Amino acid sequence: MTEYLIDIKDVTHAYQTQSGPLPVLDGLNVSVPEGGFAAVVGPSGCGKSTLTRLIAGLMKPDAGEVWLHGEPVKGPRATVGMAFQNPVLLEWRSILKNVLLPLEIVHSKLSRREQEERARRLLALVGLEGFEDKRPSELSGGMRQRASLCRALIHQPEVLILDEPFGALDAFTREDLWQIMHRVKEEEPFTGVLITHDLRESIFLADEVIVLSGRPAHTQYRLTVPDTGPRDLDHLYTPEAAEMLNVLRHQIEIAQGRAPAEAAE
Amino acid sequence: MVQKIAVPLIAVLIFLLLWELLVWANGWPNYKMASPSDLWPAFWRFRELFFVMGWDTLWRTVVGLLLAIVFGVGLGMIMGFSRIMRDALYPLLVGFNAIPKATVVPIIALMFVGAHDFNTILIAFMISFFPIAVSVSIGLSTLEPEYRDILRSLGASKLDIFWKIALPKTLPEFFGALKVSVTLAFIGTNLMEIVSPHGRGLGALFDSGKTNSDYPLMFAVLIALAFLGIVLYYVVVALEKVFAGWAERSPT
Ligand SMILES: Nc1ncnc2c1ncn2[C@@H]1O[C@H](COP(=O)(O)OP(=O)(O)OP(=O)(O)O)[C@@H](O)[C@H]1O
Ligand SMILES: [Mg+2]
Numbered sequence: 001m002t003e004y005l006i007d008i009k010d011v012t013h014a015y016q017t018q019s020g021p022l023p024v025l026d027g028l029n030v031s032v033p034e035g036g037f038a039a040v041v042g043p044s045g046c047g048k049s050t051l052t053r054l055i056a057g058l059m060k061p062d063a064g065e066v067w068l069h070g071e072p073v074k075g076p077r078a079t080v081g082m083a084f085q086n087p088v089l090l091e092w093r094s095i096l097k098n099v100l101l102p103l104e105i106v107h108s109k110l111s112r113r114e115q116e117e118r119a120r121r122l123l124a125l126v127g128l129e130g131f132e133d134k135r136p137s138e139l140s141g142g143m144r145q146r147a148s149l150c151r152a153l154i155h156q157p158e159v160l161i162l163d164e165p166f167g168a169l170d171a172f173t174r175e176d177l178w179q180i181m182h183r184v185k186e187e188e189p190f191t192g193v194l195i196t197h198d199l200r201e202s203i204f205l206a207d208e209v210i211v212l213s214g215r216p217a218h219t220q221y222r223l224t225v226p227d228t229g230p231r232d233l234d235h236l237y238t239p240e241a242a243e244m245l246n247v248l249r250h251q252i253e254i255a256q257g258r259a260p261a262e263a264a265e
Numbered sequence: 266m267v268q269k270i271a272v273p274l275i276a277v278l279i280f281l282l283l284w285e286l287l288v289w290a291n292g293w294p295n296y297k298m299a300s301p302s303d304l305w306p307a308f309w310r311f312r313e314l315f316f317v318m319g320w321d322t323l324w325r326t327v328v329g330l331l332l333a334i335v336f337g338v339g340l341g342m343i344m345g346f347s348r349i350m351r352d353a354l355y356p357l358l359v360g361f362n363a364i365p366k367a368t369v370v371p372i373i374a375l376m377f378v379g380a381h382d383f384n385t386i387l388i389a390f391m392i393s394f395f396p397i398a399v400s401v402s403i404g405l406s407t408l409e410p411e412y413r414d415i416l417r418s419l420g421a422s423k424l425d426i427f428w429k430i431a432l433p434k435t436l437p438e439f440f441g442a443l444k445v446s447v448t449l450a451f452i453g454t455n456l457m458e459i460v461s462p463h464g465r466g467l468g469a470l471f472d473s474g475k476t477n478s479d480y481p482l483m484f485a486v487l488i489a490l491a492f493l494g495i496v497l498y499y500v501v502v503a504l505e506k507v508f509a510g511w512a513e514r515s516p517t
Contacts (some may be wrong), residue, residue, distance in 0.1 A: 056418040076420040092511040105421045
């Protein structure tokens with residue numbers, strides 16, 4: 001048992017490739033308390049998406065343990081919601097039907113009517129009111145990403161896994177979505193893991209930032225973000241924020257092997 | 266809508282007119298090139314035969330095509346979901362497809378001598394399942410892993426993923442292939458009807474026109490074949506609109 005909702009202990013994993021095993025994770029430890037929101041940053045290809053697949057139960061680690069809500073993860077489970085950089089909406093369904101998709105798999109206590117009401121409420125929450133019957137192709141990239149977020153939340157998952165969900169968006173749209181994320185977290189509490197390449201995003205949204213080392217990845221550095229919760233973008237331009245960004249940038253440089261490791265704490 | 270029907274119709278009329286003019290200007294006799302005005306009498310004289318034979322051709326083509334769809338989709342699924350099966354079956358399939366079906370027709374006719382419907386359907390099937398199998402297998406094997414993961418992470422079964430995502434996502438490719446296959450099946454049916462004459466189908470009517478040196482009849486059969494081919498093709502187009510219309514982007 002553990003007091004964390006997500007607890008990854010000493011996980012080691014290697015992919016079997018044509019040129020032999022490729023070690024990706026090496027003694028990785030990540031823990032997120034209930035209601036926490038952890039951002040994971042690290043060099044490209046260091047194993048961040050692999051980490052999300054382990055939490056989601058889409059694969060098993062070679063060694064170590066992945067715990068979710070006090071139970072070891074043995075396979076996929078309905079208490080997880082996922083969103084990726086690619087919104088992967090189904091073109092042949094309306095936005096509303098796309099959002100409702102998980103409820104066709106997961107058993108829900110809600111009636112059909114209530115399910116639909118919930119979907120509409122979520123869509124309104126992210127500012128997609130009036131787009132319920134549109135096809136994904138009729139929406140902009142940012143709107144599609146918001147719909148994909150609603151789909152990840154529709155079945156009230158305990159854990160929300162976001163793998164660079166805003167990575168492909170322009171800066172303004174992205175900042176818009178950060179605000180929306182705060183609103184969503186207030187209305188629909190979840191325990192979250194956010195993979196990102198954007199350090200400003202990590203300190204703006206998460207309450208803890210975890211820096212992974214280069215491949216094979218272990219936890220290199222953890223930064224606790226003080227006073228979390230909804231806030232405006234000005235927060236990113238305070239001296240405290242500048243200091244955090246500086247520390248994180250330096251840690252990334254170490255992870256990339258561009259700065260000497262002795263500077264690490 | 267009016268434009269959609271009027272434009273092709275006018276194009277056909279102009280084509281017939283040019284044809285008539287060409288034959289008339291060159292003074293070609295019927296055995297060299299029949300003119301459109303000779304076709305209608307030829308058709309009218311044998312109108313009952315046209316309907317009976319046309320029906321034979323039509324239903325055997327459609328049955329062959331349906332078999333091709335069932336078999337092609339099944340094979341495509343096997344190859345789409347399993348890498349090993351894909352590697353194993355692909356060369357076989359390509360080799361099989363490369364054999365000119367005209368050479369297979371007499372073999373089949375001998376193998377199942379007398380079973381005319383079966384023979385004809387078999388050729389229509391054999392010639393038309395390949396594009397379907399290939400398109401389905403490619404559609405399934407190129408499905409982005411994220412599409413699978415959004416359902417798999419919820420504990421969905423393989424079957425759920427197939428019905429809810431893989432199959433609908435493959436439909437545009439499938440219909441693209443079906444448009445090719447429907448024409449191929451049609452060719453297959455006629456191949457059997459002409460090469461192994463058993464007195465049924467438009468192919469047989471064509472053959473009898475040949476034996477009796479009734480050139481206008483032969484041309485009339487060609488036109489009838491073209492007509493049936495167009496009808497079948499547009500049936501597929503209509504089905505595509507219903508089942509995969511979402512893939513069509515508005516032209517703006
Ligand atoms: N299914 C797989 N088979 C073999 N190797 C893989 C597989 N998936 C990922 N890899 C490799 O494992 C490493 C880590 O992949 P992963 O996707 O977890 O990285 P990432 O940190 O998410 O990268 P990015 O920042 O680019 O998204 C990469 O080098 C990748 O090439
Ligand atoms: Mg990744």
